[in-house]
Amino acid sequence: MKPFRTRGLVHRATPYLLIVTAFAVQAEARLGPLPVFPMYLGAVLLAAVYLGRADSLLSSVLAAVAILVSSTSLGDGSGQSTTPLLLAAILVVVAVAVHEAVAGIRRGADAVQLKLAEAEAREERLRITVEAAQVGLALIAPSGEWLQVNERLSAILGRSRAELMHMTLREVTAEHDQAAIEEALAMLRSGDILRWESELHQERADGGRVPVEIAIAAVAGHPSGEPVMLLQEMDVSGRKRLEGLRDGLVAVRHVIVSATTWEQAAPQLLSGLCAHLDWDVAQYWTVDGDLQALRLRHAWHRDGSALEDFHNQSRRLSIASGEGLLGRVWQSGVPSAQEDLSGATDYDRAAEALQCGLRAAIAFPVVIAGTVSGVIELLAAEPRQIENDLVTMLSTTGAEIGQFIRRSETAQALRRSETDHRAIFERSPIGIARISSEGELLEANPALLLMTEHDFQSMRSHAWPDLLRAYDQAASRARFAPLLAGISDGKSVQVRAGTGSGKWLWLQLTATSIPDASGRPEHVLVMVEDVTIVREAQDKLGEALESQRSANATLEKLDRTKTEFLSIVSHEFRTALTGIQGFSELIRDGGLEPDEVRAYGGYIFNDADRVNRLIGDMLDLDRMESGRMSIRTGDVDINEVLSDAIARAGSSPTVEFKADLDPRLPIVAGDRDRLVQVVSNLVNNAVKYSPDGGTVTLTSRSEGGFALVSVTDTGVGIPPDEIGHVFERFRRVRSGAAQSIPGTGLGLTIVKQIVEMHGGKIWVESAVGHGSAFHFTLPLAAENVTPLQRRHA
Amino acid sequence: MPDPRASDDKASITVLVADDNDVAQRLCRRVLEKAGYSVLIAADGLQAVEVALAKRPAMILMDVAMPGIDGIEAMRRIKAEIPGQPIVIASAHSMASDRERFLAAGADDILSKPFRLADLVAIVAKLTSRT
Numbered sequence: 051m052k053p054f055r056t057r058g059l060v061h062r063a064t065p066y067l068l069i070v071t072a073f074a075v076q077a078e079a080r081l082g083p084l085p086v087f088p089m090y091l092g093a094v095l096l097a098a099v100y101l102g103r104a105d106s107l108l109s110s111v112l113a114a115v116a117i118l119v120s121s122t123s124l125g126d127g128s129g130q131s132t133t134p135l136l137l138a139a140i141l142v143v144v145a146v147a148v149h150e151a152v153a154g155i156r157r158g159a160d161a162v163q164l165k166l167a168e169a170e171a172r173e174e175r176l177r178i179t180v181e182a183a184q185v186g187l188a189l190i191a192p193s194g195e196w197l198q199v200n201e202r203l204s205a206i207l208g209r210s211r212a213e214l215m216h217m218t219l220r221e222v223t224a225e226h227d228q229a230a231i232e233e234a235l236a237m238l239r240s241g242d243i244l245r246w247e248s249e250l251h252q253e254r255a256d257g258g259r260v261p262v263e264i265a266i267a268a269v270a271g272h273p274s275g276e277p278v279m280l281l282q283e284m285d286v287s288g289r290k291r292l293e294g295l296r297d298g299l300v301a302v303r304h305v306i307v308s309a310t311t312w313e314q315a316a317p318q319l320l321s322g323l324c325a326h327l328d329w330d331v332a333q334y335w336t337v338d339g340d341l342q343a344l345r346l347r348h349a350w351h352r353d354g355s356a357l358e359d360f361h362n363q364s365r366r367l368s369i370a371s372g373e374g375l376l377g378r379v380w381q382s383g384v385p386s387a388q389e390d391l392s393g394a395t396d397y398d399r400a401a402e403a404l405q406c407g408l409r410a411a412i413a414f415p416v417v418i419a420g421t422v423s424g425v426i427e428l429l430a431a432e433p434r435q436i437e438n439d440l441v442t443m444l445s446t447t448g449a450e451i452g453q454f455i456r457r458s459e460t461a462q463a464l465r466r467s468e469t470d471h472r473a474i475f476e477r478s479p480i481g482i483a484r485i486s487s488e489g490e491l492l493e494a495n496p497a498l499l500l501m502t503e504h505d506f507q508s509m510r511s512h513a514w515p516d517l518l519r520a521y522d523q524a525a526s527r528a529r530f531a532p533l534l535a536g537i538s539d540g541k542s543v544q545v546r547a548g549t550g551s552g553k554w555l556w557l558q559l560t561a562t563s564i565p566d567a568s569g570r571p572e573h574v575l576v577m578v579e580d581v582t583i584v585r586e587a588q589d590k591l592g593e594a595l596e597s598q599r600s601a602n603a604t605l606e607k608l609d610r611t612k613t614e615f616l617s618i619v620s621h622e623f624r625t626a627l628t629g630i631q632g633f634s635e636l637i638r639d640g641g642l643e644p645d646e647v648r649a650y651g652g653y654i655f656n657d658a659d660r661v662n663r664l665i666g667d668m669l670d671l672d673r674m675e676s677g678r679m680s681i682r683t684g685d686v687d688i689n690e691v692l693s694d695a696i697a698r699a700g701s702s703p704t705v706e707f708k709a710d711l712d713p714r715l716p717i718v719a720g721d722r723d724r725l726v727q728v729v730s731n732l733v734n735n736a737v738k739y740s741p742d743g744g745t746v747t748l749t750s751r752s753e754g755g756f757a758l759v760s761v762t763d764t765g766v767g768i769p770p771d772e773i774g775h776v777f778e779r780f781r782r783v784r785s786g787a788a789q790s791i792p793g794t795g796l797g798l799t800i801v802k803q804i805v806e807m808h809g810g811k812i813w814v815e816s817a818v819g820h821g822s823a824f825h826f827t828l829p830l831a832a833e834n835v836t837p838l839q840r841r842h843a
Numbered sequence: 844m845p846d847p848r849a850s851d852d853k854a855s856i857t858v859l860v861a862d863d864n865d866v867a868q869r870l871c872r873r874v875l876e877k878a879g880y881s882v883l884i885a886a887d888g889l890q891a892v893e894v895a896l897a898k899r900p901a902m903i904l905m906d907v908a909m910p911g912i913d914g915i916e917a918m919r920r921i922k923a924e925i926p927g928q929p930i931v932i933a934s935a936h937s938m939a940s941d942r943e944r945f946l947a948a949g950a951d952d953i954l955s956k957p958f959r960l961a962d963l964v965a966i967v968a969k970l971t972s973r974t
Contacts, residue, residue: 617936617938620935620937620938621908621934621935621936622935623935624935624937624955624956624957625864625867625908625935625956627956627957628864628866628867628870628935628956628957628958629864629866629867629870630957631957631958631959632867632870632874632957632958632960633866633870635959635960636870636873636874636960639960653866653869653870656866657866
């Protein structure tokens with residue numbers, strides 16, 4: 051540093067020394083400023099060129115002062131005082147101008163220097179970048195020779211740079227991609243394209259193949275003047291492998307999803323695994339439960355007859371648990387691999403595999419519910435480095451295949467079961483309806499449609515809703531829940547239902563609700579059976595039983611009636627006999643007045659007569675009721691019968707008779723004696739029950755083919771509680787005012803019998819205290835002629 | 844028609860005959876008055892109860908089949924008022940079951956119709972002598 055600084059000082063002092071020297075010379079020689087001016091100018095120029103701005107200015111000012119001082123102190127003439135001033139000014143101006151010029155020149159020179167340095171640095175960086183790039187980079191000649199190769203590319207290709215310099219791009223490219231490379235170079239050479247990109251395989255020195263992404267671009271204006279191409283390459287084997295794994299898994303899943311059985315899926319699965327994971331052979335071995343060994347079940351291989359041999363040899367084998375690669379996988383349940391079969395000591399088919407050109411193997415288990423059910427093995431023609439992610443992927447695949455096999459087996463079982471059930475549904479002789487939880491008919495089996503003689507549409511639209519209503523009505527009678535309200539016990543209900551052809555059936559409905567997975571009733575199955583025959587038989591049986599029961603009841607009632615009748619009859623007879631016996635005993639014992647005897651004889655006669663009538667009535671009734679009394683049908687003029695009755699009863703002292711007879715009344719067909727009996731019975735009753743007198747009216751009318759006869763009195767009437775019984779035997783009205791009125795109690799019963807035997811009807815209207823009206827009808831004779839016409843005829 | 848030969852000691856004894864049949868009424872009246880009793884007549888059950896309670900007869904001869912309330916019901920009502928009142932059921936209902944029914948209803952004795960006159964007199968005498 052020291053010498054540099056000293057030299058600098060010397061350097062810097064030089065202009066000032068020159069100025070001092072010029073001043074000294076001027077002073078010594080007493081010269082004007084003009085002669086020494088070049089010296090001053092030299093000093094100022096020196097400072098301006100070589101020194102900084104300050105020095106340049108200082109020296110110029112100093113020189114100017116020196117000129118001015120010397121000229122005043124040595125002043126030789128008055129007219130020359132302007133010259134020094136001019137000279138001093140020139141000096142200052144020159145100093146500034148020259149300095150600025152010099153400084154500008156210097157700056158330009160510095161800039162050039164800087165640019166050169168930068169260019170050098172850039173080149174270095176580029177070199178480093180190219181070398182350190184993670185992509186392979188190279189310059190190649192248009193013919194494909196390597197010109198320059200970076201380290202990365204040399205690593206990708208597995209060859210040294212020196213080695214590559216003697217080779218071409220074509221020579222490091224896998225055989226099946228060489229044509230593509232040649233074509234690309236040709237197009238780049240011709241200028242058809244400027245850039246070409248592709249994915250292809252290149253061959254390493256060790257024989258391995260590496261997948262690369264390659265791009266080649268024509269480079270214009272290379273310093274060497276020759277046309278060159280820039281080549282860029284990337285090793286994509288990692289990405290390719292991951293893609294393969296991913297695609298392999300996707301393919302496996304795709305097959306699983308689309309296939310229904312393992313038998314169907316297996317070939318596709320094996321070929322898919324090989325294609326996506328780049329293996330040459332795949333085999334599926336199953337655990338044979340009987341043999342306790344693995345047997346080859348499915349096999350796939352890339353084209354090549356040698357590989358077919360390998361399968362054939364494998365088929366002959368039974369591999370025990372723990373034996374070789376497959377046996378180990380079976381035993382352990384985890385994937386296992388043999389990266390290089392040459393030299394492998396623990397591979398089951400090492401000799402066969404090597405003979406068929408196979409060098410690597412990996413096997414993984416197919417696991418169903420935690421148990422190894424089979425083993426899948428993949429083999430390749432070259433040694434393989436087995437990556438962890440492949441092992442993981444194959445484990446997953448094995449588990450998924452296992453689940454698939456299980457699912458497909460379950461599904462098959464379900465399908466079989468479904469088929470069975472379908473057959474039951476279709477062929478069942480019992481009608482089956484599947485209905486929604488809202489009651490809508492979803493499905494009806496053929497038996498149901500046949501039974502009800504409906505097609506599905508009419509069944510769904512109206513026959514089924516009708517049936518549902520009938521069910522609910524019948525269920526509610528039986529105190530069951532309605533069909534849709536949670537049936538669980540399958541209770542049966544029988545309903546009456548019309549068929550499509552209008553027949554009526556008895557159907558037995560049994561409902562069962564089918565819950566969905568959550569236990570909510572999803573739909574209801576209804577079994578429908580035609581129980582018409584059974585039901586009719588039951589009904590007939592029921593009717594028979596019922597009629598038996600009622601016959602028994604009738605018999606019992608008859609028995610009771612008979613007992614009752616006997617009791618009543620014996621009471622009637624004994625009552626009559628009481629008078630007969632008592633008074634005849636009095637007469638027999640004697641000691642009576644003649645009047646007494648006459649009176650008692652009268653009582654005896656009356657009661658005896660009563661007994662006689664009683665017997666006659668009873669016999670009549672019995673004959674009528676047993677059907678043994680026949681009616682001698684003839685022409686009867688009812689008006690005449692009525693008139694006769696009035697004439698006979700006319701002797702009654704208290705009652706007035708009236709007749710209101712229709713003269714146009716046709717004759718009736720009947721038994722005159724019996725009809726006389728009817729009328730006289732009714733007339734006698736009317737008189738008897740009119741103890742205080744009154745009017746008895748007889749009327750006759752023709753009405754709708756019948757003669758209507760009425761006997762109306764104004765007597766005591768019949769109480770409401772007795773009016774329904776007046777035609778029953780021994781039901782004499784005895785209450786109130788009628789109590790002492792005699793009678794057999796059989797008269798009205800006989801009257802009713804006679805009227806009904808003639809095909810007529812009899813009924814009574816009455817009000818207590820106002821009287822009664824008995825009406826009866828008799829059918830008119832077929833000829834429909836009046837008695838008058840008959841007589842005239 | 845009082846019998847002049849009737850014993851005087853029985854004239855104060857009153858018998859009620861309840862029967863709806865006028866022939867039976869006449870017969871009983873004739874026979875019992877001849878035997879010296881005073882005879883009251885009722886033609887139905889209600890009348891029988893009425894007369895029995897009003898006149899307190901020594902005994903009652905009661906028919907069963909009468910209009911209104913029957914003899915059994917009349918007997919019940921009378922016995923409810925006069926528990927010691929002797930009542931003979933005189934009925935044409937003469938089956939064995941009837942007899943039991945009448946006795947169960949509280950009748951003191953039973954006279955089946957038709958009856959011998961001596962039986963009527965004897966049964967009235969038996970029941971009136973007890974009182």
